[in-house]
Each structure stands twice: as structure tokens, then as C-alpha cells.
Amino acid sequence: MTREKISAAIKSLKDKPWRLWGTQLRCLVALETRRNLFSWRATWVYFLAFAPTVIILLHALFGRGRERETLSEDTMVLAGIFQFYYVRVGIFFGTLGIFTGLIRGEMVERSLHYYMLSPVRREVLLLGKFVAGSLRALLLMGTAVLGSFALMYLPFGAAGQRYVFDGPGMSQLLSYLLITALACMGYGAIFLLFSMMMKNPAPAALVLMGWEAISSVMPSFLQKFSIATYLRHLMPITVPGEGIFALLTVRTEPTPTWLAVAGALTLTAAILVVSCWRMRFLEISYTTE
């Protein structure tokens, strides 16, 4: 590409109405958040997010009389809950519920056309919905993870406080929250794309779940197409797995944190680019829904 072509492309990008798109994006996120943040229909998603938190709370209240757990035991239990439950089930199916509702849900409710008839570029519309869905998922799952973490260490009193603030606790919490954010965005982008490609994204989600489970034993090139691969490298604690669980905990070659984060974000961005392309050609035909 010649220098003139590059400068023409840059000029063309600069000439785009970025400010308008930014305003419309903010407006879309605010609208979506206001309409969908709390909804009775999403009760099952709240249940998925907070079920472990409630169990840990009950355990903290009633289950500590018989034998005294150690901090390290509970740390391992929390790591197991996060790795086996939150990443594999809670966040996975939670984002499935949240993100498939953004496009497919509105098609079923026959209200998507209002967005399509507004003077908003389809790509901006899709990104607005993605950001709103990510914020909603992160708020829900992040709060649940934070709650579980706090309830796990609170009963230890001063020892728990020392572990969190003077020991490795805070770093583990930040890792969990980072993984939660990346998982919400990564799986969210995939389910958003699925919801534009098929009427019922659930079977595809199950296939994806299987793929994410076995990706660690796939060739290195194929692992790059798995969100779980990047998340696995960010886990602060390795949980020993046996039998089928070994698939979920296997650690491949060590990867720096920044590279894992960049990899997850790049994969998410690539999926969003495909989604934007599909969104541009999306047709409203409610009668076929």
C-alpha cells in the first residue's frame, strides 16, 4: 500500500462522525441497561450467579462447628468453585441468557425493528448492545464472585483479613475479577453472534461448552480459538483435577498474564467484527421467528 493510500485511509477514518457514534453508543448502553438490568425473566441468571454465594453464606453461618477448616483449604475450595462452577457453568450460561436476549430476544418480542429504524449505524447498534450486555453480566457475576470471596474469608476474622490485605488474597480476587470480565466479554461476544446466526442458540452453546472443555488437549493452533485457553493461564491457583476434571484444569505452556489478556481480547474483538458484518445484513422478518 502506498503512502498516499495510507494517508487517505487515515483521513477517511478521521472524517467519520466519531462524536455522534460515541453519543449514540452511550445512549444505547443507557437505554439497554435501564430496560434490562433487573428483570423477572432473568431470575434464573441471578440464581446461576448467586447460588454459590448463598451456599458459602449458609456454610459460614451454620457449617463451621464440627471441624475447623484452614485458610488454605477454603482457598482451594473457592478456587474450585470459581474454576469449575463460575467459569464453566455460571458465567457461561449466564452470558448465554443475557446476550442471546439482546438480539434474538428482541426478535422474539418483535421490538428489534425500533432500533433498526433509528439513525444509528448497525455496527454502533451491535457494539452498544454488547457493551450493555457486558456491563450487566459483569455487574452480576462480579458481584457474585466478590460476595463469595468475602463470605469465604470473613469467618476467619483477623486471619482472613490478613490473608486478603497483607497476603495473596487481594491478588487472587483481582485475578478472579479479571477472568470474570474476560469470560463475560468473550462468551458474550460468541453468544451475541450465535443469536444472529440461529433461532435457537442453545445447541450451539452446548457444542461450544464441549469445545471449551477439550480445547486444552487440542493442538496449539486450535487452542487459540478458545476463550477457556486464555482464562486458564490467568487462574491464580491451580486446582488439582482427577478423571474428567483433569480436562478442565490442565495447564498448558506457561503464558504471561498480558499475553493471555491480549489473546482473550483479540479473540473477542475478532468475533465482534464478524458480528458487526452479520448485523449489517440482518433482516427483520418476525413472521419466520
Add this chain to the structure above:
Amino acid sequence: MSDRIIFDDVSKFYGEVLGVNRVTLSLPPGITSLVGPNGSGKTTLMNLMTGLIRPTRGSVSVMGVAPADAYEFFRMVGYCTQFDSFPRGVTGWEFVYDSLLLHGMEAKQASALANEALIRVDLGPAANRKVAGYSKGMRQKARLAQSIAHHPTVLILDEPLNGLDPMARAESLALFQELGRQGMHVVISSHVLEEVDRISDRVVLMTGGYVIAEGDIHQVRQEVRDKPLQVLVRCARPELLASRIFETDHCVEAKLHADGNGVFVRTRDVDQFYLLLNRIVADGLVQIEAITPADDDANAIYQYLIGGDGESA
């Protein structure tokens, strides 16, 4: 910039099912009615016009802008669809206000325009109630308010009179007429032919995905000249008139009016028929009070074009 809505050889297929086929139209400003039975392709045509669906072949542009250019296009186009659904949990005011915010407007301006539109469709007092609690007519008005709130120059209305009571219908039609007089494009589809016929500048008649006629309602009537024209002649001695009419070969039917003060005549040659009437009047045989074409409305023409006998309702 063109001031027309242009369909250039547009076809749309849903898989193997025909939506519309080979539609070529050029609609000038004013009120245009799309007329046809269910499944004739009216909604498909409107959805193509607004980019909700894409043509399988051909192209559509509105005032020289294609729907793909969303910002330019939807600032000048308002579309009131027939989908009776709304985003969850919104009030009428929020529904209109939210759509204006997506134009990139300031909150104050959006609020003022939302209020103006809701008042214009007579929904002001109920604006702060949840849409879920609205009657069908109120929901129709809310959708109409949303489609006109940003002051579009092209307004597309799919069955806009559905669910409205007679008073609201009259008010809506008056509003459409007013918008048409202001130089706007107003494209209406409706089954209430008599009403849209009265306010339309032109009609587009459709059946089975094809445009079978388009233009000024009287021009369209000319296109079906091979069909007998029906005329109601109001006169004092209709039986005498009927007997004279039967002496000619261009009149195919003469039927006395139910009130006994007129006769419906169907003729293949309207010019010869009027000459005959002149002679009858000149002879002083019958005193004629009024002559009215009885099948010059959209319904009758539509019936002719799809193979009926043109009997108007």
C-alpha cells in the same frame, strides 16, 4: 437530490416464497396508498423501503438515499409498522423520547419533540402510563407519535388505521392529509379503502407480489377501460331510461336503484353512453338529476383488476 421514492426492478423472495416481484415505481411527494389483500406484498414493499429487509434483486432509494446510510436515511424517514409490540416496560413518553435520543439529540430537545408528537396524536394525558396498559388504539397512536416525532419528510404507515375508533380514524386521516399538504411523502397501506381513497393523491394496487396498477385513482380507472364502467343516473322515471338504454349494444346492464329514483348502468363505451344520455335529455324523455360514476373508487378498481366485477361496497 431526488424528491422521489424509487424502486428499480425490485424483487424479494423469502426462500422460495415470493414477496414482491419486479417492482418498478417512482413515487412523488404527496399521499400514496398501497392497496391489496393480505399477502399481496404491501408490507414487504414498506420493509424494503426502510431497509428492514433487503431486495433479492434491484435497488430502493428514498429521496436519493439508500437505507444502508442509516444516519441520513432515518433522519428523514419515519416508519410506523404494524407490529403491535414495544420494548419492555416503557411508558408512551419514554418510548418516543428514547427513540429521539438515538438521533443524537440533547435531552431537552428530545423531551420537547416527544411531548409535541404525543400531543399531536392526542396521547398527551396518557403519556406517562406504561404502554402495556394501553388499548390497541392507544398503542397505535404511540407508534404513530414515535414515527413522526423527529419531523421526517417521508412517513411510511403500515395499516395505520387498525384498532382506531371512528373519531381517531378521522383525526389520523386529517393528520395524514395535513402532512401530505406540507409536501411530505406519506405512504399508507390500509384495508379501509374508502378512507385512504378519499385522501390519496395516488394508489398502488398490488396482488400476489405484483404491482398491477399505479397512479392517480382516475388514471388507474382508465387502465381498465375494457371493463364496463358503472354509472348511477339519478332521474324521475328510471324504468323508461333503462328501456331506452337497452336499445343500444354498448350497455350491458341496467339495474334500478333500491329507492326507485335512479338506475345503475354498466357500459362498455362511456362516450357513446353519454351521447345517448344527451339525446334522451334533449328529447325531454327523462329529467336527469345527477350522474355519478359508481365504480371509480379504489375498491371497485381493485376488484376489477383482480378479476372481480367491480361491485363497490
